[in-house]
Amino acid sequence: MKTVDEIIDDIFETEGKKYHVSDQPTSAGGVSLRYAIGIGLDEDGDGDTDEEDLKLLTLDKVRDLYKRDFFYGPRINLLPVKLHPQLFDISVNSGAPMAITLLQQTLNRRFGCDLTEDGRTGKNTRSAAEYACNEFGWVRVNNDLVDVRKAYYNVLVARKSSRATWLSGWLKRAESFRV
Numbered sequence: 399m400k401t402v403d404e405i406i407d408d409i410f411e412t413e414g415k416k417y418h419v420s421d422q423p424t425s426a427g428g429v430s431l432r433y434a435i436g437i438g439l440d441e442d443g444d445g446d447t448d449e450e451d452l453k454l455l456t457l458d459k460v461r462d463l464y465k466r467d468f469f470y471g472p473r474i475n476l477l478p479v480k481l482h483p484q485l486f487d488i489s490v491n492s493g494a495p496m497a498i499t500l501l502q503q504t505l506n507r508r509f510g511c512d513l514t515e516d517g518r519t520g521k522n523t524r525s526a527a528e529y530a531c532n533e534f535g536w537v538r539v540n541n542d543l544v545d546v547r548k549a550y551y552n553v554l555v556a557r558k559s560s561r562a563t564w565l566s567g568w569l570k571r572a573e574s575f576r577v
Contacts, residue, residue: 402475405483406464409490412571429460437467468494473519477501477527480536484543484575491571492550498523500546505530508542537577547572
């Protein structure tokens with residue numbers, strides 16, 4: 399089992415830089431400007447959130463933000479441990495609510511669960527994930543989540559063709575979690 403820090407190291411490696419910081423206002427992944435504005439990040443203490451704040455982020459600060467907002471905050475830590483790497487990666491790449499929503503969709507559509515697809519890790523989602531992993535095996539749950547994740551990325555591109563630039567990378571990233 400990988401630790402949270404080992405999973406973060408894998409995510410940093412996937413992102414292709416020491417840690418993922420993006421000054422693209424529309425980026426949804428990692429520590430984007432949109433995310434930084436949302437949490438009120440002000441590393442330079444000037445009262446606003448801008449690209450300068452992103453430039454001042456340290457590796458330790460990014461690790462803390464990833465843990466707080468993309469792992470513990472959405473309670474991924476309460477889900478089956480073997481699903482942590484992929485769920486944490488989805489959370490960083492697409493936002494924490496989407497990570498949980500994609501898991502809920504997987505559990506509903508592939509394993510006959512009846513969950514509200516609300517992007518929250520409640521007791522029903524936790525129980526359904528544990529049931530599916532115990533009854534069908536975590537490998538199947540994980541691989542079905544890969545398929546649902548890839549379908550989600552294709553829908554994103556179908557809705558907005560300008561996202562096609564990232565599709566190949568997103569699909570490769572998702573596929574890297576197949577066991």
